[in-house]
Amino acid sequence: MKNFLKILLLIILFGAIYYFRDPLSTQVLPILENLKNNISNVFGKYIPCKEPIPYTFGTFDAKFNISKKYFLDALSLAETIWEKPVGLELFTYTPTDSSSNVLKINLIYDYRQEATSKLASLGIIVKDTRASYDMLRNKFTALKALYEKDEIDFNVRMESFNQNKLAYENKVKFWNTKGGASQKEYNQLEATHLFLENEIRELQNIQKNLNNTADEINALVVVLNRLVTSLNLSVGKYNTVNVARGESFEEGVYVSDGVNREIDIYEFSSREKLVRVLAHELGHALGLPHVSDSQAIMYELNQGNNQILTKADLDELKVRCGLK
Known part of the structure; x- marks a missing residue:
């Protein structure tokens, strides 16, 4: 009898689980998922470095003309910069994980990379130094x-063209009202017409060259204004030509609202710079502040050339991770 009751209870239990499987999946499971994420966030906040930070791709803009593999390889190098010196797995790539506690890394193409690409096409490589600023300013x-x-x-030539064009059109109208021009007048009108056609082609070429020069100037303005801010120079804002632009310039930024975490990468001039800016933002994801060593990964400017931690970086990491 007891065995029968046990079997009956098991049947009822499994039947209840089966019957309420949809409510469980739609109500209980999301609660459990949120609880897991909150525990993970709290765990990472108060006991850092004990669990690797999961990360994945978010936005990936193809206008950078790099592959996801290229970007992922750079990420892997940036990750290793932090992990190798302390022998810890601090980050882990989770391409299929879309939960809220996963660090999303975005590659966003906008005016910043456009300016850098424009200058690079002209053979100008920007560095976060006063010498680079002076060269660009000149x-x-x-x-x-x-x-x-x-x-x-x-503008003077364009005004002259418009006046000549108007005079030509008035003459054509005049002779049309007269029923036609003499051969001599017709030949003069035809010569004027050919001159105007040639003139407008030349003006279009001049305007194209002006636009190209304006693009180069505006690219310089974007970078100069960024350098003014990053180098803390007492210089007024540079103004663009033909367009209004007043955006700030950041190569990358780490943002967190306490639950969601993201790294946005906006600009890099080389693979080395990409690795360093990724490493810098990963450092912020670990909770590290800026340091005063100008060669450090966590220095506020991406002006160093090394891809290893300096003593200042390592000291901050050890403090954060509770290492000696």
Whole structure:
């Protein structure tokens, strides 16, 4: 009898689980998932470095012209910069995990990378140094002076073209009302027409060159304004030509609202710079602050060339992870 009751109870229990399987999946499981994420976040906050931070791709903009493998390889190197010196797995790549506690890493193409790419195409590599700023400022000054002169010449020539075009059109209308022009007048009108066609082609080429120069100037402005801020220079804001732009310039940023965490990468001029900016933002994901060593990964400017931790970086990491 007792065995029968046990079997009956088991049947009832499994039947209840089966019957309520949908409510469990829609109500209980999300609660358990949130609880797991909250525990993970609290665990990482108060006992850092004990569990690796899971990360995955978020936005991946193809306009950077790099593959996901290229980006992932750079991420792997950036990850190793932190892990190797302390022998800990601090990060882990989880490509299929979309839960809220996973660190999402985004590659976002906007005016920042556009400016860097434009300057790179002209053979200009930007560094976060005063020497680089001075070089770019001198180039900007010379280029803007040339642009302003060429723009004045273009406007004068364009005004002359418009006047000649209007005079030509009035003559054509006049002779049309007369039933036609003489051969001599017709030949003069045809010569004027050919001149105007040639002139507009030249003006279009001049305008194209002006636009290219404006693009170069505006790329310089974006980078110069970024350097003014990052180098803490007492210099007024540089202004673009033909467009209004007042955005700030950051190569990357780590953001967290206490639950969701993301790294946004906006700009890099080389693979080495990409690795360093990724390593820097991963450092922030670990909870590390900026340090004063200008060669450090966690220095506020990405101006070093090394891809290893400096003593300042390592000291902060050890404090954060409770290591000696």
